[in-house]
Amino acid sequence: MNTTDIDATRLQDISAFDGSLAHKVYLALQEAILSLQFLPGQVIRKGPVCEKLGVSRSPVSEAIARLANEGLVDVIPQSGTRVAYFSMEDIREGTFLRQALELASVAKVAEDRSEDQFAQINRNLRLQTLLVEDLDYSGFYQADEEFHALLMLFTGYPRLKTVARMVSLQVTRARMLLLPTPGRATETLDEHQAVVDAIRARDADAAQRAMRHHLGQLMPRIEALAETRPELFQSR
Amino acid sequence: MNTTDIDATRLQDISAFDGSLAHKVYLALQEAILSLQFLPGQVIRKGPVCEKLGVSRSPVSEAIARLANEGLVDVIPQSGTRVAYFSMEDIREGTFLRQALELASVAKVAEDRSEDQFAQINRNLRLQTLLVEDLDYSGFYQADEEFHALLMLFTGYPRLKTVARMVSLQVTRARMLLLPTPGRATETLDEHQAVVDAIRARDADAAQRAMRHHLGQLMPRIEALAETRPELFQSR
DNA sequence: CTATGAAAACTAACATGTTAGTCAACCAGA
DNA sequence: TCTGGTTGACTAACATGTTAGTTTTCATAG
Secondary structure (H helix, E strand, O other): OOOOOOHHHHOOOHHHOOOOOHHHHHHHHHHHHHHOOOOOOEEEEHHHHHHOOOOOOOHHHHHHHHHHHOEEEEEOOOOOOEEEEEOHHHHHHHHHHHHHHHHHHHHHHHOOOOOOHHHHHHHHHHHHHHHHHHHOHHHHHHHHHHHHOOOOOOOOHHHHHHHHHHHOOHHHHOOOOOOOHHHHHHHHHHHHHHHHHHOOOHHHHHHHHHHHHHOOHHHHHHHHHHHHHHHHOOOO | OOOOOHHHHHOOHHOOOOEEEEEEEHHHHHHHHHHOOOOOOEEHHHHHHHHHOOEEEEEHHHHHHHHHHHOOEEEEEOEEEEEEOOOOOHHHHHHHHHHHHHHHHHHHHHHOOOHHHHHHHHHHHHHHHHHHHHOOHHHHHHHHHHHHHHHHOOOOOHHHHHHHHHHHHHHHHHHHHOOOOHHHHHHHHHHHHHHHHHHHOOOOOHHHHHHHHHHHHHHHHHHHHHHHHHHOOOOO
């Protein structure tokens, strides 16, 4: 086994997932790529994947087709498939698209929210405060994700969350390289607080400004990674 | 052949397209669905499709998987595939997503555009004027599409156009039902003019307002369709 | 030692065979 | 006529066989 191959044994058991076989395989591969267990540039061979997961080539091919569509892998026709390198252009674009969707969402929610919806958002924020106090960064990360998911949910548009996730998959992967720090967690909390305050006041403009400011913090931190981990970035 | 089946003979020859066979099949099916040659509720059988296009089930299956992912067809597991009905919820959501992306784009372009880019946008607008004068509605539709495509192109984000198209495929299909009228074409032209004026002035806010107003004209016209053509809409 | 090119080895893409889930038609019994 | 169950036809999903294009290897010529 060449060192440029993925280590298929790292794939988690697909019986944990549900849906079609192809969907299970897709989730397993995506998870491995996003968590950086499969590194950029590594070659994905169908053989080992089929063997490890105990399925035939069909569901694996379908899964890879979806990953290629999302830009997580590059398929070289008649030749091979490899885990996509990080690309600052892709990440910038993903951030832009994500921001466009988040801004539209937060404005709509600020205008249309019910009292109960606001209560749920506020409850999530208080949970975040608690987790920061307890220095539980993994929990905080989860609550952070849920905060944004709640906003999208409350727009009443079910596909929004899915689309937002899809367009910013590269960003999600890059975030895995960012180490959580007490300082950043506290800042994040303040930024979320500003968003919630604006939603409380039903001030769509202020909510957008607060969200824009919040999301604007991410890109500079990712830019720094290109220096720290150049081997993960595009072109060889 | 049941009347609820698609008429596979209406598929255009795939040799006109390029890319993999699966991609060609995908384009042919998408074209047929968007142009309403395949009507909502009709059953897509792989057999006739394979026969007409002269390919095996593999590329057809892959194409259908992509269409299902985009919401243009509904796959009932182990049972069948049918052309998706129009759904006002989907169309509203598609409009929302599209607007989010268009607003972000037009703001960025208003701020960052080069002189040459503005010239191209303005040239397109003048072409639109010409086509309206000549009552060439088909040409105007095309120029309209290109107008929005140019704005997205000039953001410098290559995937933007693709994503915007994908999220609003249902809207695109619904637009096919709207008959072009001289009045609406003239209005559209004025709305585009306002957008261009704001871009000329590098006024991002005004550009967003103008674009929001422009895009806001579409949804009411589509809403009216649910009354006119209820058989195309969801639930039986 | 380097350049070259032919062929072997490997791959995605495509074709086809198989399995198992769904659904409608039919029939028996009330 | 209606109900409930059984069967069989049909389908997507999955498995496997085949093809054609790409890359690497390696012998040979320069």
